[in-house]
Amino acid sequence: MGVLTIGAGAADSPAQASIPARERLGWIQKYEIPPGSMATALNTFAYVSGLHIAYDARVTERLTTSGLDGAFSTKDGLDRLLRGSGLAYRFADNGRSVSIVLAQNDTGVRTDASGATALPTIDVGREARSERGAAGVRGPGDRATGYSAPSATSALKTDTPILQTPVAVQVVTRQTMDDQQAISIQEALTTNASSVSQNPSASTYDSFNIRGFSTNYGVYRNNLRRHLVSTLDTSNLQSVEILKGPAGMLYGRVEPGGIIDLVVKRPLETPYYSFQEQAGSFGMTRTSVDATGPLTPDRTWLYRISGNFMHADSYIDYANSQNVFIAPTITFHPDEQFRLNVDAEFQDSILVDVYQTIPAIGTRPASVPISRYLQDPAVTANNPTRHTRELIGYDWTFAFDKDWSLTNRLLYEYGYHGVTTTYFGSINEATGDATRRLFMTPTYVGSLSTNLDLKGKFETGPLRHDLLVGGDFFTENQDQYNGYLGVSPYVKSINIYAPVYGSGVPYKPTPNAFTYARENWKGLYLQDMISAFDDRAHLLLGGRYDWADAVNSFSSVSYVSAKNAAVTIYNEAFSPRIGLSIQPFPWLSFYGNYSQSFGANNGVTGGNIPLAPQRARQWEGGVKAEFFDKRLTATFAYYDITKTNIPTPDPLNPRFSTLIGEAESEGVEFDLTGRLDDNWSVIGNFSHDYAVVTKDNNKANIGRRLPSAPLNAGNLWLKYDAHGAFEGLSLGGGVSIVGSMQGDTANDFQLPDYTLVNAMASYRFEVEGAAVTAQLNVKNLTDAIYYPASLNRTTITVGAPRTVLGSIRVEF
Missing domain, CATH: 2.170.130.10 (TonB-dependent receptor, plug domain)
Structure with a gap:
């Protein structure tokens, strides 16, 4: 019989070697096997369990598994990995070897490999070479x-x-x-x-x-x-x-x-190294690295480091950007029950406003070249925007047994956002003359987030429970010490059709914008997923209680003034969620849910009375399906969301707010992802979303659509992976069609509908044992002019023109 035997990495001790096969079936060990390739999962299971597993590569090549996460006996672990695959397993007489066989040739789990029908001869290298992106496969x-x-x-x-x-x-x-x-x-x-x-x-x-x-x-x-x-x-x-x-x-x-x-990516036990160089339109270059593997021979310590350096000019005059990013991770896994991941990130981005914005003229975006810079390089180039952030965090999981585990996560992040930009104050739509204002906001943001989750599985009679009990905490400090907002003598008027820029004299205005903001919230939650009727019905019950306080104070005088004027707002609320999923067939489910949420604070009224928090509720129902042995998944959903307590201007004092606003979003959506066959992969989706204002102080706004929310949008991406003589060649392409959108809440101008076409081609080959991938992507192939979003009449986002991006990736 042609099989591939997987060594577990450690020989049995004499005591282990004497353990009968039936007793080995009851061994409990901790496994962390991600969903994906059946062959990869079996390899990992063999390494952790110390068993030798034999299987036919051609049988497992297209099979996937939902993975294994927790403490399991050998029997339960193999049962879960092979569930729904059409495969079974048998122990050999020595109790140390397992044969994976076709279920139709087996009569149940056995302790020997006798009676198994011989499987075809295999190509040992086939699994390693086959990375065609089957559902869940991880190369x-x-x-x-x-x-x-x-x-x-x-x-x-x-x-x-x-x-x-x-x-x-x-x-x-x-x-x-x-x-x-x-x-x-x-x-x-x-x-x-x-x-x-x-x-x-x-x-x-x-x-x-x-x-x-x-x-x-x-x-x-x-x-x-x-x-x-x-x-x-x-x-x-x-x-x-x-x-x-x-x-x-x-x-x-x-x-x-x-x-x-x-x-985020996690360290792997198998060493892996990747180097990628990208180059594209508008002087863009990007160098990326990804490396992972064990730090110690026993694989107790693992590492992974990812990062890149990117520099690019822009299709917009005067604009450019540069980004440095690095993200190391260390994993400590001393035994089957405990795993710790420690993460860090550093990012430094410097840019001269690469996001083009233009005003509206009449009911459409102004007809100006998308390359035209309507800010002032005398200000932005001499004071480039800079974003830096430093992050450190961890997560650990301790498995008490195969059913119960405890997880704790923590994330601390500190960032600086020095944004320099100019924006339109007013515009004469007949002549194109526009006044401009200066926006400089050196903002420092520090946040800490943590949670603790206890997960358990148990049964009460015919019901199986997946229980989650947890709590979380979030705190954030946001300070703006020396900002500037408003009219500036160095930021002069401009004509959008014939711009004349400033003198290039660096400008440091006298600060007039100071912000003191704090936010703290904590919550406790309980969730139970109850399964019954042979795992065909799943009832989700959950609830959470939040306690929150926040302050957001602004002053044009000083930071101290902003801090002294701060008013703390306290809120608490209960947020429930209930859902039901029914599976009449293993590949099909019908589901529905009802949920509520607790939104952000809205400030105070003119009488300094805190406003109630925003609330929302949703009804949702739909259908989910899996096809072609779970390689293709589809979801259809209907939803109706209502958001209340939206602040609107107080008619007696427009500087403050009252709570009369309400908006509703009702729609349907469809998503399709996965493989159609061995060659074709697909991503397809469609949405119809009717999002409107239902309550407002300004009665004229009622019934108007929410801005930047297309009524209809659809995307389709197809990829073909060649086999045979053209093995390694992939060709792909996609089209995105987005319907027209309203540009602001007044609905007095529109962003026109648009269609984008994208394409890719790649070829993968080997050079001295290393995998090399050459790839070319063309985005917005037809060079369409489009506007994907808008904030108001003077701030419309412009989409990028045709962009070509090539890359070479080397992996070993």
Whole structure:
């Protein structure tokens, strides 16, 4: 029989060698095997358990597993890994070897390999060479993940399969980012998941719209909140998860559209090294490295380090940018029960406003070249914007046994955001003459986020429970000491059709903008996923209670004045979530959920009375399906979100607010990701989102659509991986169609619909044992002019023109 035998890495002791096979089945050990390739999972299982596992590579080549995370007996572990694969296992007489066989040739779990039908002869190198991105497959460096993911931890903070999860969640995988050469988080998200679009605030901080509502700068990292982060890089990311709808039950005070959770790369036991050089349009160059492996012979200590250096000019006159990013990680794994990861990040970005904005003329964006710089290089080039951040964090997990574990995470981040830009004060739409103002905000932000999660599995009669009990804490300090905001004699008027810039004299204005802001919140949450009827019905029950206090004070005199004028606002609230998933067939589920969330504080009224927090509720229902042996996944969802307590200007004192505002977002969305067959992979999505104002002090606003929220949007990306004589060649292409959007809350101008076409080609080959990949991507192939977002009539974001990006990657 042609089989591949996997050495476990350590010989049995005499005592172990004498243990009968049946007793070995009951051994309990800790496993952390990610979802993915069946062959890779079996290799890892063999190493941890000390067993020798024999299997046929051609049988396992296209198979995937949902992975194994926790303490399991040998029997339970193998049962879980092979579940739904059509494979079974048998122990040999010596109790140290396991044969993986086709289930139809087996009559059950046995302790010997007799009676197994001979499997075909294998090609031992085939598994190593085959990295065609089957669903969940992880090649060298965990890069070849495919386009679909079997689970997403952000949804429930557990490893529950997406098919059984009664909420909408999408995952942008590592291979998706690599195939599309997505350097920024924005590039990774806006075409690869439904109902996600660029937020106009993205010119300063990373922010998105999900289901019509802004994420309000809230981006999570491994389940921990971050705030006011900018120019986030994808170098050290394994995936990006989008949890849609109000997520307050698990994550506290978040916006109702959903959250973005960044899942970082983890150290690997197998050494891996990658070097990539990229070069593209407008003088862009980027050098990236990724290295991982064991630090000690026993693999107790592991490391990983990712980073890059990038410099680019721009299609916009005078604009340029530079970015340095490095992210090391150390893992300590002394035994089967405990694992500790310690992370650090450093990033330094310097730029001369690379985000082009133009005003509206009439009901459309002004007709000016997209390369035209409408700020003043005399100010911005002499005072470039700078973002620096330093991050350190950890997470550890201790498994008490195969059913119970405790996890603690902590993240501390300190950042400086020195933003220098000019903006329009007013514009004569007939002549194009515009007044401008100066915006200089040296802001220092420090935040700490931590949580503690106890997870357990138990049964009560016919019911199986997946329990989560936890608490979290977040605190942030934000200080602006010497900002400037307003009219400046050095920032003169400009004509948008015939601009004349300033003299180039460096300008340091007298500060007139000082901010003192503090935010603290803590929460306790409880969640139970109850499964019944042979794992076909899953009821989700959860609730959270939050306590929060915040202050945000501004002064034009001094920082001390801002601090002395601060008023602390206290809020507390309960946020429930209930969901139900029904699986009539293993590949199909119907789900629904109801959830509420607790939003940000809104300040005070004219009488210095704190405003109630924003609240939101959602009804959602849909269908999920898996096809072609789980290689292709699909989700269809209907949702209805209402956000209340939105502040609107007080008619008696416009400097303050009252709570009359309300908005509703109702829509449907569809996502399709994975493999159609051995050659074709697909990412497709569509969203229809009707997001409108339903209450407002200004009655004229009622019924108007929310800005930068397209009514309809769709994306399709296809990739072909060649086999046979053209093995290693991949060709891909995509199209994005976005409907027209309203430019502001008054709905008095529109951003026109647009279509973008993207393409890629890559070829992978070997040179002296190293894998080399040459790749070329063309973004916006037709050079379309488009406007993806708008803040108001004077701040419309311009999309990038045709961009060519080539790369060479060497891996070994």
